[in-house]
Amino acid sequence: AQTVTQSQPEMSVQEAETVTLSCTYDTSESDYYLFWYKQPPSRQMILVIRQEAYKQQNATENRFSVNFQKAAKSFSLKISDSQLGDAAMYFCAYYLWGNQFYFGTGTSLTVIP
Amino acid sequence: GAVVSQHPSRVICKSGTSVKIECRSLDFQATTMFWYRQFPKQSLMLMATSNEGSKATYEQGVEKDKFLINHASLTLSTLTVTSAHPEDSSFYICSARDLGDIGGYTFGSGTRLTVV
DSSP states (O other), X not given: OOEEEOOOSEEEEETTSOEEEOOEEEOXXXXXXXXXXXXXXXXXXXXXXXXXXXXOSOOEETTEEEEEETTTTEEEXXXXXOOGGGOEEEEEEEEOTTSOEEEOOOEEEEEEO | OOOEEEEOSEEEEOTTOOEEEEEEESSSOXXXXXXXXXXXXXXXXXXXXXXXXXXXXXXXXXXXXXXEEEEEETTEEEEEEOSOOGGGOEEEEEEEEOTTSTTOEEEXXXXXXXXX
């Protein structure tokens, strides 16, 4: 079964600084999707960024970027110029087409003013 | 972008009663919707996959008779918690996939169920 591991239960970052959240996964598949979701106190799951495994280029969305290392099965999220609104729980997720999402246990990010 | 509406956002019910939670895709059709349960400070646990026009697929350990899922149309799936007990108190979230957006899943805003 696929597993997703987030080894950092909690992280903190100074406002305007950069932080990297780690995620590793286990799979024998070659074509899949990876996601980072943000869950603020409202509990709404918000898509931050996604990566198709067949794409070598790392995905980028404004201040959010990923470092996708397919061979190492690693998918880290970098948040640049951190803002107070970035404070939330972040979940890494693996998705295989036609299958289900597998979520990591989450990383709670605190942004220090 | 795709929007999934989930209602109610909060509900308090008495032990032994049933509660229905609705999940609607507002601007797209969803043949498949997913229901998750989330305990405080924990990750999302998939409960079941809801398929339009057919029976839902439940994950191991999820009671089919307690958590009734109906996906009667391409835009609506419902989760009914029957004979609710305090241990059913949790946060329930649905998600749906926009077929026009490969890999694009949208989550509802969740329902906080409290059984007293």
